[in-house]
Amino acid sequence: MSNFKNNKGMKTSELFKTVKNNGRDAKVLGIYPINTMPRIVVFDGRNIELSMFENHLRNIPEGTSITFGRKGFGADFWIGQDNRYSRIHFAIVKIGEEMCQVIDCSLNGTEII
DSSP states (O other), X not given: OOOOOOSSOXXXXXXXXXXXXXXXXXXXXXXXXXXXXXXXXXXXSOEEEGGGGHHHHHTSOTTEEEEEEETTTTOSEEEESSTTSOTTOEEEEEXXXXXXXXXXXXXXOEEEO
């Protein structure tokens, strides 16, 4: 995965608009405390430990997100290059000082384990 590009994050409304423009609907997979984030699995079985993003989440304003997706399409972190990965495959949205939502933005699937 790439390095985090900025500390601003994407506004939640921008995230949902971008996902809708890409022809899909975003689905909330769960709400979690920032200090106990789950693991996520993308469609090809790749596991991503979300707890490693705790510091990034603490440093972005409430209502913003960090995004994960295909290289070259504006995601904060790259999870792959081929077109099986969505431009924005999933996102984590900060919804309070200590909480966040994990959102699936893909057609090929994302799940929490």
